[in-house]
Amino acid sequence: MKKISIIYGTCTDHTKEAAELIASKLSQFNPELHNVADCGAEQFEQSDFLILGTSTWGCGDLQDDWGDMLDKLSGANLTGKQVALFGLGDSSGFSDTFVDGMGELYHFFSDKGCNIVGHVPTDGYSFDESTAVVNDEFIGLPLDMDNEEDQTEERVESWVSELKPLL
Template identity: 40%
Template sequence: MANIGIFFGSDTGKTRKIAKMIQQKLGDVADAPVNINRTSLDAFLAYPVLVLGTPTLGDGQLPGLNAGCDSESWGEFLDQLAGTSLSGKIVALFGLGDQQGYPDNFVSGLRTLYDAVISSGAQVVGTWPNEGYEFSASSALEDGEFVGLVLDQDNQYDLTEERVDSWLEQIKPQIL
């Protein structure tokens, strides 16, 4: 088992592709990405470092049955995580959103994931600047920065690899 576990929720498969890209760039220190609906709490907790990814659906929701997805995802997994300690774990977050289609809730699902891991005692690393995006509101902002890497595969897919590379260079000293 590698030191870094990569877990993602997805509705369309875009978040899965980014998770795979991150794993390939990290190499052997990270295990293959796992859809959050295909893991157990024990397997999740086995990693000292977690890279967690999510899209934002509808009006700022995480993927899951309550968001109209066909299968369970973060919405259900966070129920299992509640009350579990992530103390001593380092967590890096990435989120996908559509700044033109959903400018009032751009990547807001990322905030829900952030709040869940923070309230469980995790140390979150890898904030991301909000420059270069056009949106009205996002609950994923904290002190003017996003709580994790933000990608827009619908409108700025050409910037994805550059953003992932830059973010990974930023967090490597904390996760390796």
């Protein structure tokens, strides 16, 4: 059985809540759930399938604890791992940098030779710009707990059902 880890970085617990919801939907696969602030490179190296979540702060910046983690991962060998990304953001207040933190994770883990899965169409989201959009689709699951919390459950359910055949 593949070892699945869900690892999140959060400042006000929105990404933690989303991570817990994703974990509950995947309970039959026994995923591990970690705050990235408590992780070392081994959590990444020892997992087969990584589900990674970040919020976006400042103006398009990755959540702080992730910045520290990416430094720690600079020498890690993650080639060939499957990675699914989710990002928390505010599509109304930060429409020009919507979930850019997720875009940053995408570039880092792609450059590390990971296989990024779980892309999501942009339909149904209202925003101006996002570095998390590549080839006209989101490279992971965007969630907006500030304005569209009522859609979170359905968005997670649909995304998780796409991931399950890969687990």
